[in-house]
Amino acid sequence: MTAVAATAPSLFGTGFTARRVDAARMRTVGGVLDALAQTWDFPAHFGRNRDALDDCMRDLPTGLHTPEGAPSSGWLTIIENASQLLADEPDALKWFAESIDFWRDSYRNSHDDARFAVLLLDDAPAVVRERWAELGVRVTDPTEEI
Template sequence: MNLDQFISRAAGHGPCVGVHREMPSPLAAPASVEVRTVDGALVKTLDGLYDAFAEVWHFPPWFGRNANAFNDFMRDLDNMVQTATGRQQPARGYVTDVTNAHLLLIEQPEAFSWFANKMAFYRDYYRDELSPPAAFGLLLSAPADKRHEVRERWMSVGIQVAEVDV
C-alpha cells in the first residue's frame, strides 16, 4: 500500500504500524498530515525514546519522562503541534517515521512490548475520541538486511505490520 492508503487505514481499524524501505531523505508529508522523523540510533533506551519524541512532537518542558506522561502527551499531539506551529486547522494525521528501526529500544528490550502495544491505543484515541478524528501511525525503516527482523520483532508482540511503499 502507498503512504496515503496506510494513513487512511490507520485512521480506521487497519494497521497503524508500517515498514518501508530506507530512504536517503526524510519522508515527504502528505497534505494536512504531520510527519516527524526519529532516528532509531537515538532511541535505544526509554530515556532516548522519551527525549526524541519530546523533541520532535514539541512536548512541554514539564513532560515527566515516564510511561504515563508519555501516554498522555502522545494523545495530545494535535494541541502541541498547533501550539508549536501556530496552525489553526487540525491535522488529518500524525505519523512518526523511525529510521534505523532495528535499533529501537534495543538496549531495553523489556520496554519494547509496552511501546509497541501502545500504538493501537494511540490510534484508537485519535480515531474515536479526538474531534475531528485523525489518523495515528508509526512508520519503521531499516537497512534492507534488517527490515525482515524489524517486521518480525513487531509481529512477535502481536502487532499487525503493513508494508508501505513511500
C-alpha cells in the same frame, strides 16, 4: 497503524504531519521518552515517564500543516533505523507497540477523522517485521494505509 519499510513513501496528499526521529537515540525507554519529547516538542512540564508520554502523545499539537500547506488531519512519527528501537531494553518493545495502538485509538475516538501512525524505517525491513511479529504485533506496508 504501525508500518515497516526500507524507505518512506510520499506523504503528499495524505493529510499527515510527519516528524522524524532516529532509533539510535531510542535504544532504552529513557531514550524513547527523550527522543519523542524533542521530536514532538513536548511542554517543559513533561514528566519523563511512561504515563506522561501517553498524555503528550495523545495531545500532539493541532493546527499543524502538511508539507503542501494543507491543514493536517493526522500525525505520523517516522522512526529511522528501527532495528535499533529499544535494542538495549528489548522487553520494553511490547510496551511501546501497545502504546502506539493506545495512541492511535485515542485519536480515533477523540478527534474527528484524525489519524495517528508510526512508520518504522530500516535498511532491513524484514528483520524489523520479524522482531514485531515475535511480539504478536501486526505491522503493515505503508502503501496499504498511509
